[in-house]
Amino acid sequence: MYRRAECNSEYEVLEEIGRGSFGAVRKVIHKATNTTMVRKEIKYGHMNHKERQQLISECKILSQLNHENIVKFHSWDFNERLQVLYLYMEYCSNGDLSQLISLYKNEHKYIPEQIIWVILTQLLLALYRCHYGEDPATLVTIYDRMKLPSGSKNIVIHRDLKPGNIFLDGNKSRTNNSAKNGSSAVGTVKLGDFGLAKALGNSIQFATTYVGTPYYMSPEVLRDQPYSPLSDVWSLGCVVYEMCSLHPPFQAKNYSELQNKIKLGRFDNIPEYYSDGLMAIIKSMIKTDMNDRASIFELLQDIQIRTTRKSLQLEKFERNLLDYEQELVNIEKILEKQAIDYERTVMQLKEQFGEAVEERTREVLNGKKIGKIPDSIIYSNEYNKKLYKPAYHWQTRYR
Numbered sequence: 001m002y003r004r005a006e007c008n009s010e011y012e013v014l015e016e017i018g019r020g021s022f023g024a025v026r027k028v029i030h031k032a033t034n035t036t037m038v039r040k041e042i043k044y045g046h047m048n049h050k051e052r053q054q055l056i057s058e059c060k061i062l063s064q065l066n067h068e069n070i071v072k073f074h075s076w077d078f079n080e081r082l083q084v085l086y087l088y089m090e091y092c093s094n095g096d097l098s099q100l101i102s103l104y105k106n107e108h109k110y111i112p113e114q115i116i117w118v119i120l121t122q123l124l125l126a127l128y129r130c131h132y133g134e135d136p137a138t139l140v141t142i143y144d145r146m147k148l149p150s151g152s153k154n155i156v157i158h159r160d161l162k163p164g165n166i167f168l169d170g171n172k173s174r175t176n177n178s179a180k181n182g183s184s185a186v187g188t189v190k191l192g193d194f195g196l197a198k199a200l201g202n203s204i205q206f207a208t209t210y211v212g213t214p215y216y217m218s219p220e221v222l223r224d225q226p227y228s229p230l231s232d233v234w235s236l237g238c239v240v241y242e243m244c245s246l247h248p249p250f251q252a253k254n255y256s257e258l259q260n261k262i263k264l265g266r267f268d269n270i271p272e273y274y275s276d277g278l279m280a281i282i283k284s285m286i287k288t289d290m291n292d293r294a295s296i297f298e299l300l301q302d303i304q305i306r307t308t309r310k311s312l313q314l315e316k317f318e319r320n321l322l323d324y325e326q327e328l329v330n331i332e333k334i335l336e337k338q339a340i341d342y343e344r345t346v347m348q349l350k351e352q353f354g355e356a357v358e359e360r361t362r363e364v365l366n367g368k369k370i371g372k373i374p375d376s377i378i379y380s381n382e383y384n385k386k387l388y389k390p391a392y393h394w395q396t397r398y399r
């Protein structure tokens with residue numbers, strides 16, 4: 001649920017993990033849940049009222065984007081004195097895609113093709129939710145016909161898709177199958193910084209601090225035409241190209257040369273190490289004419305994407321089964337402990353009962369009148385509780 005953080009004391013602020021165009025990013029701990037999160041700082045001093053309002057409404061949109069492959073937005077808060085807005089978001093423990101690309105580049109190695117398909121598939125699923133406001137139906141077989149999206153009005157365009165905004169989460173697979181298909185090496189891929197470029201795009205602060213080279217900007221955006229979901233597809237194509245070639249498709253010595261190259265849309269092939277299928281899908285995304293460019297819906301039809309989706313679905317199912325198995329083991333342990341406690345209680349009660357009988361016997365032998373065994377032993381709450389009320393109601397738990 002989207003909400004304003006009650007106050008900064010809700011979080012323990014830890015070390016800075018990086019700096020972007022908008023300000024510092026810090027690790028924080030959400031005290032109530034003991035969860036690690038990140039806090040993004042955005043200085044709003046230079047923004048006018050309209051821009052601030054837009055930033056807040058973008059935060060609301062971000063908070064509604066609840067998807068496995070989108071960085072979860074938790075809450076926001078601001079410091080009026082410092083004129084800083086704080087955005088609290090999910091922490092992705094395995095860094096971002098730009099770091100993964102640099103890692104392979106430094107080791108002079110190519111990223112395995114299967115890893116690229118796994119990352120691309122997860123990004124397509126995140127973008128599908130944003131561009132169509134819904135999720136594609138779960139694949140039963142890889143040959144399923146995908147239903148056309150219903151045409152939601154709640155379209156969200158990322159506008160700043162680049163390796164630095166694609167995060168890798170630590171949720172790596174524990175199964176052997178997934179290790180084979182490569183997904184274990186990347187875990188869950190999460191798209192971050194949704195819509196922030198829109199909110200900050202007009203502000204003086206953004207214009208003066210956004211110094212990044214627009215390697216991933218589409219030709220229509222460079223021509224000052226409005227952003228469309230297809231502009232995200234262009235950027236995604238450039239990101240996938242970079243994962244293969246370890247550099248963006250368009251590079252130049254200066255901004256105007258880069259603009260010209262992007263507008264022409266000519267780029268070298270990816271290394272021969274990769275399949276023709278991968279080259280083909282990249283080419284369908286980096287098309288200067290938007291009418292020729294594939295949509296996210298069309299990209300999800302690709303047979304390799306369907307196969308990867310299906311194996312990701314199976315892997316998730318396998319993970320859930322493993323979690324369920326672990327939970328059953330835990331329940332078994334609780335029940336075993338309860339059985340031991342139960343035995344111990346029965347023994348104690350038997351001993352107490354035996355002692356009471358012995359005492360009565362002694363009293364009888366001593367010529368005393370026979371008294372009753374106290375109800376407190378037979379009907380005590382303790383007795384009922386321990387013998388008839390198992391503490392673990394597993395039937396209720398799994399209803």
Ligand SMILES: Nc1ncnc2c1ncn2[C@@H]1O[C@H](COP(=O)(O)OP(=O)(O)OP(=O)(O)O)[C@@H](O)[C@H]1O
Pocket residue numbers: 017018019020021022023024025038040071089090091092093095096164165167192193210212
């Ligand atoms: N949710 C997150 N989980 C983990 N690390 C993050 C998260 N968000 C940002 N970071 C890290 O913080 C640093 C700064 O990120 P930020 O998104 O602000 O800037 P950027 O993407 O590098 O640049 P720009 O602001 O120009 O988009 C990066 O190293 C990034 O990997």
